[in-house]
Amino acid sequence: MSVYKEFLLLKRDMGGVVTLFLMPLVLIITVTLIQDNTFKTVTDSKIPILLVDYDKGNVSKTVFDNLQKSNVFSVVTTIDDVPITEAVAKEAVFKGKFQMAIVIPSHLSRDLQLKIDQNVERIVSSLGFSDSLAVKKQIKIVNQKEVKLYFDPAVQLSFKSGVMNSIDKMISQIETKSIYTTFQDQLGEGDTSFEQNSFITFKEIVPRINNKEIIPNSVQHNVPAWTLFAIFFIVIPLSINIVKEKTQGTFIRLRTNPVSSQIVLAGKTLMYLIICMIQFYMMIGVAVFLFPYLGLPALNVQGNLILMSVVALFSGFAAIGFGILLGTVAKTQEQSAPFGATSVIILAAIGGVWVPVFAMPKIMQVIAQSSPMNWGLEAFYDVLLRNASILDLLPELGLLFLFFIVTTTIALLYDKKKRAV
Structure with a gap:
């Protein structure tokens, strides 16, 4: 009857029940579409960037060709059929019209080759391969060159770091190739070929299930x-x-019946646990059946649905325990509603729902271990991505259920003490 009473309360507010089920579905569809587009940006859609070429040499040509060949950028060198200058590029980027601009300085190719020639000649001379009768050339001082990168102030630091690393790697490869070529010329071995491919390569090893990555x-x-x-x-x-x-005095009337507080809370727990599981299966259903029609990958739950259901069940226990504690301590709806919404957002933020825990500062990584959302999220990841068994999930499940026990016990003790007073 306690469960039925909770059902009647929810039934009276059908708008709230619909919102309870509908809004999470809208949330998961919207966020996943946005996130999936971010994932695909690297391979599918190209980011337009401005290239100002004052060099007009081999280096700038190589940079342009490599950027054009990449799956990340599309190179823009003119605006309204007018070649871009540094001032125009700077203004366009700082106003947010483009994410970045690259400015290659004048005579970069010439001065790079000159600097390499000087270094190679010095090495060859020290090894005794130079012509002793040759007239020594006057060494020309070559100033260090600077490739300027302008970024839209709104872009993330990770994007800046990634682009700068890519440009630096590109320039290094050009410089290495020039050094090999200069050594060939200095040694007079025109038919000697140097292996210029990277000796060290990287290969990502990913987990496999049934011989599938x-x-x-x-x-x-x-x-x-x-x-x-x-x-x-x-x-x-x-x-x-x-x-x-x-x-409204309903709780006092319930207390006049020969029913303990534990029975009343058990009815609430069971009713809201059913709601949590309905939410879970609706969101799984959307991810499995609707996502492919939206151009998203379908969630593969084959062989994992039972374990995922167990994780959702224990996560529901933790959420209900927190709700019972908050409802018991709060005196008005104006206290419970804002505090409940804010605290859930905080738990999500520190639990890794928005930002991965490993990307947080050290102190926040420690704090994240205390969030029940982090325990549930890690358990879900263990099932979906790490091929975990039920035994592997026991630590997270145990923490979630312990959180429910602790919060519910505190709520019962608080209620008992308040009634005693």
């Missing part, structure tokens, strides 16, 4: 994260209902 995508990251976010938002209606019972 597990390649993470935006869906595998977003579905668990925002499912947890939706489950924990159950805190708000649950705490509001508890406060309503106190302010």
Whole structure:
């Protein structure tokens, strides 16, 4: 009857129930579409960048060709059929019309080759291969060259670092090739070929299941994260209902019946646990069946649905425990609703739902270990990405259930003490 009572309370507010189920679906679709587009930016859509070429030599040509061949950038050298100057590029980037601009200084190719020639001649001379009768050339001082990069102030630091590393690698390859060629010319071995390909290469080794590589995508990251976010938002209606019972006198009437507080809370727990699981299966259904029609990868739950359901169940316990505690402590709905929404957002932020924990400062990485959302998120990742078994999930599941026990116990003790007073 306690469960039925909770059902009737929810039934009276059908708008709230619809919102409870509909908004998480809208959230997961919207965020995953945005995140998936960000994932695809690297391979599918190209970022236009401005290139100001004052060099007109081999270096600038190589930079232009490499940028054009990449799957990341499209190079813009003119605006309205007029060659871009540094001043025009700077203004366009700083106003947000373009994400970045590259300015290659004049005589870069010539001065680079001159500097390499001087260094190679010095090495060859020290080895005794130079012509002793040759007239020594006057050494010309070559100043260091500077390739300027302008970035839109709104772009992220990670984007800046990635672009600067790519440009630096490109210039280094050009410089290395020039050094090899100059050595060939100085040694007079025109038919000698130097191996210029990188000796050290990198290969990513990814986990395999049934001899198939597990390649993470935006869906595998977003579905668990925002499912947890939706489950924990159950805190708000649950705490509001508890406060309503106190302010309307319903809770006092319940206390006059020969029913313990544990039975009343058990009814709430069971009813809201059912809601959490319905939310979970609806979001999984959207990820499996609807996402392919939106151009997103379908979530592969084959062989993982049972374990994912277990994680969702224990995450629901943790969310309900927090909601019961908040509803018991709060005196008014104006206290419970804002505090519940804010606290869920904070738990999501420090738990890794928005920003990966490894990207946080050290102190925040330590704090993240105390967020029940982090425990649930890691458990979901263990199932989807790390091929974990039920035994591997026991630490996270244990923490989630312990959180439920602790918060519910505190709520019962607080309520008992308040009634005693």
